[in-house]
Amino acid sequence: MLISRNIKMADVIHMNYFTLSVLNRFGIELGFGDKPVEEVCKKHNVDIDFFLEILNTFVDKDYFPKKHLQSFSVKLITDYLQTTHDYYHKVKVPEVESLIENMVDSCYTQKENIILLKKFFDEYKQELLNHTHREEEVVFPYSLAIEEAYQSETPDKSVIELMNNYSIDIFQNEHDDIEEKLFDLKNIIIKYLPQPKDTGLCNRLLFVLFNLEQDIIDHSRIEEKVLVPKIREMEEILVKNFAKK
Amino acid sequence: MLKVTFTIYEESFLIRKGLAFAIGKIPNTQVIEQNDNSEEIYEILKNDDSDFIIINPKIMTNNNLKEIVEQKLINTQLIAFLADSKELNELKWAETISIYDDQNIIIKKINKLVGHKETQKSKSNSPEEISKRETEILKNIALGFSNKEIADKLFLSTHTVVTHRKNITRKLGIKTVPGLTIYAILNKIIDINEAK
Structure with missing residues (x-):
């Protein structure tokens, strides 16, 4: 709807x-x-x-x-995306971590298996951090610079060089599936992990993982459907305008 | 169980959604929708590896398109979607669906095709169980070897290793190397101390 x-x-x-x-x-x-x-x-x-x-x-x-509808500024989009990143790192990831931690503590029969899960998630956490970090360091500043040049009456030539070195298409191509590891983690728990005694804990963990995975997929969609087309359009117009001069 | 996949090539949003809805009622199916009006249709069709392609024979009057489709017929079956005519061309059509078919008829037709396909698929390789060879390769993946290293070690081509890897991932539902490593440890294919 x-x-x-x-x-x-x-x-x-x-x-x-x-x-x-x-x-x-x-x-x-x-x-x-x-x-x-x-x-x-x-x-x-x-x-x-x-x-x-x-x-x-x-x-x-x-x-x-x-x-x-795309009248709003790029800053609004990047600010929103930034809040989402913070939400992952400050709310969701700690939530998963504490559940896994609880599982390690309450499990006696297969502690080593749960520790494996914990290591796996630690790796994932680092991957997610690198991913969001790259967006914050490269993609967002680039997008904002493009918007600034686009809105300026006399855009500086340096923006052309900027576009030669990077473009929003590069971002789209390198935008990897950050949710792949979550998918694996879910499947390992659902299909292969010998069930720990505390199934409630396990279910809660799965629920949070499903939730996080879905949120990340939706988040990527916003980047690809809202941010990317907007920047691409500005890039094209900028290139045209410079060619005219 | 391996999913039976359909790709619908159709310009009309209503028809695409309608067909996808009907097929979605059948368990173990997966539907991809394509707008056949898009410019990339050639590329998309070339790389399409679904089990069934649903397409209106009318748009196949385009010879380039017809050629691409003909080459696909080894692995893919065609289902004709007939909107306003009953005309089929000389291509090999596995089934036809008319715009006037009601839901039960469409489901019956598709179900029959899905049934055949499922038996075929389960014969060609048992779905969930990974083979001895695949276990061997999984073990090496978990130990941290690259495709090339595994190929050299087992006297296989890299291409074969890649194919095995794809099958392992599909059967286990695990895509990443760390994920496969945990599977290998849980199933005692490697020892926890061997993992990197």
């Missing part, structure tokens, strides 16, 4: 409770009664077009952002 500005914010959550994490990242608090999306956004100083774009891309994998 397409989420529009007139829908009640409460209904958005009823429809798909995963949106809670998105609302959270926008700093929108619960308790909005029957207020529509637009009003809630206004109250929290959230750009409504951007909010709808993110939410719809998040809930519907077939959603294609509409051009006319």
Whole structure:
């Protein structure tokens, strides 16, 4: 279902409770009664077009952002993506870690197996960190620089050199499947790990892993469907404008 | 169990979704939708390795397209989707679906094809069990050897090793080397102290 500005914010959550994490990242608090999306956004100083774009891309994998809605700034997108990264590192990863830690502590029969899982996740954590770090160090600054040149009446020639050295297409090509290891971890627990005594703990871990995996997939989709097309369009126009001169 | 895969090439969103919905009702199937109007259709079709391709024979009047499809017929079967005519061309069609077929008929037709395909697939290799050879290769992967090293060690071509790896990943549902290593340890294929 397409989420529009007139829908009640409460209904958005009823429809798909995963949106809670998105609302959270926008700093929108619960308790909005029957207020529509637009009003809630206004109250929290959230750009409504951007909010709808993110939410719809998040809930519907077939959603294609509409051009006319892409009026918001790149800074909004990178800020949002940055919040998502923080959410992974400060909330989700520690959550998984503490569950695995609990499993190690409460298990006597196959401690060494659970320690294997722990090592595996440690590696994954590093991989995720490298991944988000690269985006923050390379992709976001590049995107912001492109936007700045695009909006400037007399863009500096240096942006051409910038584009020669990097382009948003490079990002798209090297954007690896960061969720692959999570997929493996889930399957190892579901299919191959001798079940520990405390199955409740194990189920909770799986639940968090599924959740994190889904969030990362949705996050990548936002990068690929919202950020990449926007920057690519600006790149093309910049190249054209410079060619004219 | 290996999934039976379908790719739908169709321009109309409604028809694509409708066909995908009907096929989705059959267990163990996987559907990919392609807009056949896109410019990359040649590339996509060339690299398509699904079991069944659903396509409107009408767009095959394009000879280039027809040629590509003909080359695929060794591994892939064709299902004709007929929107407004009953005309088939000389290609080998495994089944036809008409826009006027109701849900039960479509499901019945697809089910029959899926059944055949499943028996075929399970004959060619037993789905979940990894073979002795694959276990040997898995062991070497877990020990940290590269494809090339494994190939040299076992007197195989690198290409063969890659194929084995793909099969292992598909059968176990584990994609990464660290994941495969844990599997190998849990199943005592290697000892925990041997792993890097």
